[in-house]
Amino acid sequence: MEFPSKLIEEAVEQFSQFPGIGKKTALRLVLYLLKQEKEQTTSFTEALNNLRQKIRYCVECHNISDTEVCSICTSHRRDRSLICVVEDIHDVLAIENTSQYNGLYHVLGGIISPMNGVGPDELNIQTLVDRIAGKDGEVQEVILALSATMEGDTTSFYITRKVSDKGVKVSTIARGIPFGGELEYTDEITLGRSILTRVNYDLPAS
C-alpha cells in the first residue's frame, strides 16, 4: 500500500501491529482519528500511556490490577478456600461473567509448551504452589480451568503433580456438550468423553 504522507504511513504501521488488524483496517482507524477533534486523540494517547505506566499485576494471583493486591484477592466476600487456575486474564473475565464462581483466581500467564519455549519456570506455577503451602490449610480446593488441548492437559497434569503433597483437593472443569447444543452436532471426542464422565441425574427438589 502506498501512502501520500509519511505521517499516515507511520500511524498505519503502528495500528497494524495489533492482533486482527490489517493494513486496510489500520488506515480506516487513522483516517477516522483525523476526522475527530484533536482532543480525542490526546485523551486516547493519554489513556494508553497511563495504562502502560500504571498498570500492575496482583502479587497474589497475577491478575491485572490497579493496586498491589487486586480487588478480587482483597474482597471479604470471596471464598478464600477455592483457587481457580486459568491461563490468561481473558479467562478470569470469562469466568467472572458467569457469576457462578465466588472463589479466588491464579493466572498462569500461559501454558506449558517446550516447543514454543515455554516451560514451567516461565509461568506463575511456583507462586501457586507457595500460595497453597503458605496459607496454613486455608486453601482447600484448586480448580483447573485450562483449555481442552494437549498443552492444557499437560499443564493440568503438571500442576496436579506439583501440589499432590499439599493436601488440597484438585478438580478440573467439566467438559461436555454446550448448553443448548444438539447431540448429533457434537464432535465425537467431546461426546465420547461426556458419556465416559456422565453424572447422576437428580430430580429437582419439589
Added chain:
Amino acid sequence: MYLSNLHLESFRNYQSLAINCSRGINCFVGKNGSGKTNLLDAIHYLSMTKGSLNSVDSQNIRKGDPLFFIKGEWKAAKKGAGKGEQVQVAFQPGQKKLIKVNQKEYEKLADHIGRFPVVLIAPNDTDLIREGSEGRRKFFDSIISQLDASYLENLMVYHHYLKQRNSLMKQYGETRRLDKTLLAVYDEHLMKSGQLIFDSRRGFTEKFEALFSPRYQWLSGGAEQTKVVYVSELSDASWKENFKKAIDKDMALQRTTFGIHRDDFEFLLEEEPVKKFGSQGQQKSFVIALKLAQFDITSQVKGFAPILLLDDIFDKLDDDRIKKLMELVGEDDFGQLFVTDARPERTMTLFKGLKKDKKLFKVEEGKVEEIEF
C-alpha cells in the same frame, strides 16, 4: 463407489481438464513425461488429501499459475444406491488447503482419510523393502489410519507429545537443567498413547499377514513361506522400565530414543529378510503382494473395494505376474482401476479380452483424449 469424473485446474502439467471415467477399467497411455502419473496423483489427492509424488502442495501447482484445484465425483456402484458425492481439493500458497465433500468443508483434514480409499502400486514401491523403517511405518500407519480413525488420533497425539519431550531434551542440552516433574508428565502421555498404538499395530499385523501370505503365493505361483514381523521395543513386558532407563541416553542425545516411533516391520521370505536375500523378482512380488493385501484388507473392513491405481508397473513385471494381476482385475467384485502405460499396444492387448466396462485415454502434453480400444 466409483469415481465417475475428474476435473483438474492448474494441477501439475494440466491447465484445465475434465474427463469422464469408466466404472471399470481406465487406461492412460502416452509417452513418458506426458502427464499420465499426474492423473493418478490427482486421484490420490482426492482420497488422501495429499499427493503421492510431491508432498509439497505448492510444487503441485502448474508453473506460473496461482492455485490448483481438483474435483471428482463418486457414484454408488449399484444404480439408485445412495446419491453421489463430490470431493474437491484446492490449494493456494499462503492459505490453508481446502478439502470439501459436497461443498462442505472439513474442520480437520484427518476426518477425510479413509472415506474414499485408494491403493497405489508404483515403480518405486520396492523402496518399502530396501529403504529404512520410516517408509514401512508410514505404509502401515496409512493403512491403519484409513481403517480406524482413532488410530490416527492416537498417532497425532503421540507425535505431538514426542515433539514437546524432544524440545525439553534440547533445552536441557542448552541449560543443563531438567524439570523432572514435567518430564514425568510427558513420559506418562507417551506411554499411554504409545501403548494404544502398539496394540493397534500388533493386532493389525496379524490380520494383515493372514491376507498377505496367500496373496504372495498366488502372485508368485510358489509355496514359499512369508512373514511380516512387527518389531517394537514395546514387545518386552518390562518396556516401561526400559523406557525410563533410557533417560540417560535421551539426555545425552537430546531426543527420545525409546518408543513406537522407532518401530519396524520385518519382511521375511523362508525365514530370511527379503531385503538382503530376496532376488529382484522376489522383492517385486513381495511389494506388490503387500499392496494387494492392503487392497484386500481395505475391501474387507470397508465392505467395498478401494480404487486401484497401477502406475507404470507392466515394464517391471514378467508375463506370469501380469497375467495374475489381470485375473484379479477381471473378478466380478473388483472395483475400479486406473492404469498408466507408455506402450499403448501392450495395454490394449492386455485389457481387450476382459469383459468389463473400460476406457482408453491418450495422454499428450497435458491433453487427454479418449480413444477407441
